[in-house]
Amino acid sequence: HGTSEINASGHLEIGGCDVVDLKSQFGTPLYIVDEQLVRERCKQYVEAFKESGLQFQVAYASKAFCVMAMCTVVEQEGLSLDVVSEGELYTALQAGFPAERIHFHGNNKTPEEITMAIKAGIGCFVVDNLIELHLLQAIAADMDKHVNVLLRVTPGVEAHTHEYISTGQTDSKFGFDIGNGSAFEGVKIASNLSNIKLLGVHSHIGSQIFEVEGFQMAVQKVAEFAKEVHEQLGVSFKVVNLGGGFGIRYVDGDTPLEVSQYVKAITNAVKEHFAGISNTLPEIWVEPGRSIIGDAGTTLYTVGTQKNIPGVRKYVAVDGGMTDNPRPALYQSQYEALLANRANDEEKEIVSIAGKCCESGDMLIWDVNLPEVQSGDLLAVSCTGAYNYSMASNYNRIRRPGVVFVKDGQSDLVVKRESFQDIIGNDLVPERIRKQAV
Numbered sequence: 001h002g003t004s005e006i007n008a009s010g011h012l013e014i015g016g017c018d019v020v021d022l023k024s025q026f027g028t029p030l031y032i033v034d035e036q037l038v039r040e041r042c043k044q045y046v047e048a049f050k051e052s053g054l055q056f057q058v059a060y061a062s063k064a065f066c067v068m069a070m071c072t073v074v075e076q077e078g079l080s081l082d083v084v085s086e087g088e089l090y091t092a093l094q095a096g097f098p099a100e101r102i103h104f105h106g107n108n109k110t111p112e113e114i115t116m117a118i119k120a121g122i123g124c125f126v127v128d129n130l131i132e133l134h135l136l137q138a139i140a141a142d143m144d145k146h147v148n149v150l151l152r153v154t155p156g157v158e159a160h161t162h163e164y165i166s167t168g169q170t171d172s173k174f175g176f177d178i179g180n181g182s183a184f185e186g187v188k189i190a191s192n193l194s195n196i197k198l199l200g201v202h203s204h205i206g207s208q209i210f211e212v213e214g215f216q217m218a219v220q221k222v223a224e225f226a227k228e229v230h231e232q233l234g235v236s237f238k239v240v241n242l243g244g245g246f247g248i249r250y251v252d253g254d255t256p257l258e259v260s261q262y263v264k265a266i267t268n269a270v271k272e273h274f275a276g277i278s279n280t281l282p283e284i285w286v287e288p289g290r291s292i293i294g295d296a297g298t299t300l301y302t303v304g305t306q307k308n309i310p311g312v313r314k315y316v317a318v319d320g321g322m323t324d325n326p327r328p329a330l331y332q333s334q335y336e337a338l339l340a341n342r343a344n345d346e347e348k349e350i351v352s353i354a355g356k357c358c359e360s361g362d363m364l365i366w367d368v369n370l371p372e373v374q375s376g377d378l379l380a381v382s383c384t385g386a387y388n389y390s391m392a393s394n395y396n397r398i399r400r401p402g403v404v405f406v407k408d409g410q411s412d413l414v415v416k417r418e419s420f421q422d423i424i425g426n427d428l429v430p431e432r433i434r435k436q437a438v
């Protein structure tokens with residue numbers, strides 16, 4: 001998919017770059033991003049919304065993969081940006097991302113984060129709870145600023161991978177519950193605070209969702225709430241943010257829809273349920289993360305050792321693992337892989353791909369069908385663009401891999417592989433400990 005193909009030498013090629021060459025240039029493990037595919041995904045969202053005729057913003061949920069070059073690419077594609085911490089905000093601002101297109105999320109923003117974001121002049125705060133609302137009001141008043149706010153509401157739609165449950169009371173750490181009246185109370189309070197400009201509400205029902213029903217149900221619940229608020233408080237929502245969560249295909253059997261189908265389902269539901277609440281339909285914002293970057297990412301590893309347990313299993317170890325991709329260990333996520341330097345060879349054996357960390361749970365893939373694997377072969381694991389680099393760790397003091405963007409035969413490093421100095425860079429051995437008598 002994307003710009004990936006197998007070239008005449010039987011090597012995987014992404015963005016016109018042979019991964020065997022990428023290995024010699026940048027080493028492994030290496031995250032490779034198909035920049036063209038990222039740009040296409042951004043365009044698919046923008047085009048689908050334009051088609052709907054509604055006012056909109058598409059904010060890339062940077063938690064999926066937040067580095068400066070990525071911020072630059074989504075900025076160029078006209079997207080907004082969702083950040084959830086001072087670190088993501090700092091990254092975006094350093095990349096020159098326009099502050100007014102940045103939305104600040106999170107259920108526990110610190111006073112320092114709020115101050116930093118107001119100073120930068122960000123476009124909107126997505127406020128999670130009353131304590132934050134009052135804190136934001138106090139800080140904004142102190143700084144003599146007015147801030148745009150969406151209230152995060154819990155619509156009572158729980159999205160599981162394949163089913164949607166409408167619950168009266170959603171058990172979640174996030175947001176104002178619609179069902180128990182706290183969202184109503186939140187709107188009432190927010191619309192009377194002097195330095196808060198309430199733009200509307202936000203709802204996010206989950207991640208890696210394949211079907212549209214959950215989103216449609218959320219739109220309906222939020223619309224019912226908007227109606228209640230309009231009739232009883234005279235408040236109308238200019239903006240309704242429906243979050244992210246649009247699924248992608250990791251392995252056979254995953255059945256996501258096209259970006260345009262998700263957008264169409266949402267915008268149609270908005271037209272249906274918001275008609276007549278106030279004079280104009282609200283502006284619709286969404287926050288896709290995984291579906292922008294997920295399938296554009298590939299991780300390239302070098303195969304090292306093997307352990308064959310006859311009649312049981314063959315373990316093939318690569319030079320990375322749960323440090324660069326914690327998702328299999330955390331969520332039992334499944335991935336596909338191919339032998340990137342001999343991609344046309346006949347598949348011969350079922351092996352399991354192990355990482356190099358010192359624990360048994362460090363497995364990347366159980367049972368994948370590959371040609372006979374040898375030390376020095378290159379293994380490419382696909383769909384690692386989202387929540388891999390952004391969730392990577394230095395467990396076992398393993399250095400985080402570099403990230404390279406490829407497009408039209410060009411490859412450019414956007415994150416350097418960590419150095420040994422990076423590993424010990426924050427370590428201190430204080431005088432008192434060094435001088436300890438033994």
Ligand code: LLP
Nearest residue numbers: 061204207208244245246287288289290387
């Ligand atoms: N908006 C909000 C408020 C969110 O909490 C999230 C994801 C998104 C947007 C983007 O969702 P996406 O389009 O990427 O599904 N680490 C997990 C995923 C956690 C998602 C957290 N929130 C994983 O690796 O699957």
